[in-house]
Amino acid sequence: MASVYRRAHEGWWRGSRVENRSPRIFARHARNRGLSQEAVAKKLRLSRSLIAQIELANRPLSVDELAKFADLYGARAVDLMGNTRRG
Numbered sequence: 001m002a003s004v005y006r007r008a009h010e011g012w013w014r015g016s017r018v019e020n021r022s023p024r025i026f027a028r029h030a031r032n033r034g035l036s037q038e039a040v041a042k043k044l045r046l047s048r049s050l051i052a053q054i055e056l057a058n059r060p061l062s063v064d065e066l067a068k069f070a071d072l073y074g075a076r077a078v079d080l081m082g083n084t085r086r087g
Contacts, residue, residue, distance in 0.1 A: 017060040017061065017062055017063075018060060018061055018062075018063060018066055018081065019057075019060050024055075025079075025080055025081075025082050026054060026055045026069065026080060027055045029069075029073035029075055029080065030055075030073070032073075033072075033073060033074075035072075037051045037052055037055070040072065043072055044065075044068050044069070044072060046065075054069075066080065066081070
C-alpha cells in the first residue's frame, strides 16, 4: 500500500499550500509519539524553527509537508488539519 507521502507526489496538488487550522494537533501528535520539535525536524529534514512555526500555525504547509507529517505521526492528513468544515 502506498504511503500518504507517495500518493501526494503522484497527485495534481503538488506544490499546493494548506492552512493549519488546528495548531495544537501537530504538537499533540508529536508529543504522543515522544518526539520533540528537534526530533521531528531531524526526521522530516526541516529546521526546528520551521516545525515551531507550523505548530503555531504561523506558516502554511505544502501538501508534501503535510503528507510527511501524517506518515511520521501515523495519522491521516485530514485528521492533522482538524475540523475544516464550515457551517
